[in-house]
Amino acid sequence: MAVPQADPPAIPILSAANERFMAAAIRFGFRHAGLTGTNPSVATLIVRDDGAGPRIVGRGITARGGRPHAEAQALGEAGTLARGAVAYVTLEPCAHHGRTPPCAEALVASGVSRVVSAAADPDPRVDGKGHAILEKGGLSVTPRVMAKEAASDLSAYLTRHARNRPQITLKMAVSPDGMIGRKGHGQVFITGPIANRQTHLVRARHDAILVGMGTVREDDPGLDCRLPGLENRSPRRIVLDPDLTIEPETGLVRSARQTPLTIVARGDTDADKRQSLMAAGADFVACDVVPGTGRVALPELMEDLGATGIQNILVEGGATVGESFLEADLVDRLILVEGETMVGEGGIVSPIDVASGKQRFKLTERLRFGPDQWFEFERRI
Ligand SMILES: NC(=O)c1ccc[n+]([C@@H]2O[C@H](COP(=O)([O-])OP(=O)(O)OC[C@H]3O[C@@H](n4cnc5c(N)ncnc54)[C@H](OP(=O)(O)O)[C@@H]3O)[C@@H](O)[C@H]2O)c1
Secondary structure, rough: OOOOOOOOOOOOOOOHHHHHHHHHHHHHHHHHHHOOOOOOOOOOEEEEEEOOOEEEEEEEEHHHHOOOOOHHHHHHHHHHHHHHOOEEEEEEEOOOOOOOOOOOHHHHHOHHHHHHEEEOOOOOOOOOOOHHHHHHOOOOOOOOHHHHHHHHHHHHHHHHHHHHHOOEEEEEOOOOOOOOEOOOOOOOOOHHHHHHHHHHHHOOOOOEEEHHHHHHHHHHHOOOOOOOOOOOOOOOOEEEEEOOOOOOOHHHHHHHOOOOOOEEOOOOHHHHHHHHHHHHHHHEEEEEEEEOOOOHHHHHHHHHHHHHOOOEEOOOOOOOHHHHHHHHOOOOEEEEOOOOOOOOEEEEEOOOOOHHHHHHHHEEEEEEOOOEEEEEOOOOO
16 A cells, blocks of 8 residues: 655654653543444544644544544544654554445555554454554554553443443442432432532443332432533433333433433333333333343343443442342442431441442542542452
């Protein structure tokens, strides 16, 4: 493949700048998290130095729905300025011919002199092949720059490839005495407004929020993102309701036209009721049930939801559902928000608290939002 000559020649960019530009690319890539279907939200920056210091001449991010890819857009924006420049990509460029030619080939054809990449792509159609195309095309390749940081943002995509299901985050608000609510008292506010806003931000970063019917009956929750400016990032709500007991009057059903609602129910449940729920805007996923308990078979459901393009799911309760996900070893990330008010007698015991979370998972983050403590954990590999 002919490589156009650099005109004017760009000055090499020092590798000391790698982390700075990769960090910017990772932040940029986050913008379309959750909006790119089965594709990861990748970012590319084209950077060149004509003598006055490095500057970004092209930037791209995986488009909504997954196409076009970030590299093609960044190269398009840079035009001939790509010649001799450096491309920063948050994931190894793709190597396979799909609906569009591989990004690795597009990078070679553009005349960029070097590609700095972050996370490795476990997709067998890419896995090392993207870098090989670049090197064969005469480009210098610097892989694994800020790989851990990029992989953390792309972790839903990476989990889907590694485990053939969406990435699952279990989030619970827990009182200091280890409770998540009180039976028969509806929604008990365990955390304050600052932590709750953070929860809404976490919601916006997920493709779906999942709860059990116990929470729907008790709390009638909205499960949407109510942060100003991010209202349109409310994820799909998923309810585990194998016997199809959900009432058409619940808030989730009434809001199904604004924010999608998926009801997970057995295929042989009341057809008329399904019809009326569908008429209200809900959709259905048929489930297998666990013999004996009649509860939704979670591993199979996760596989089915993954096949629909859902990359990550935020499980927001309640206690029984949280316990089921933990028991099935389906929790990749855990968020525990510890409030300061005791629930006391009659409380619903959380299936996991900070102490047991630390034993089972790796603590990765500890933050404070007003009076509440926010703990993030991830699976021990
Ligand atoms: N603090 C927090 O972060 C938080 C968050 C959410 C909820 N909550 C509180 O939690 C309480 C509700 O918890 P809960 O334990 O009663 O109910 P839940 O966990 O919300 O829902 C449990 C129900 O979901 C259905 N289900 C179907 N398949 C299941 C499966 N594989 N595993 C588990 N459940 C499955 C079953 O309903 P059927 O029996 O109808 O089939 C089951 O009884 C409420 O008081 C709520 O306020 C607290």
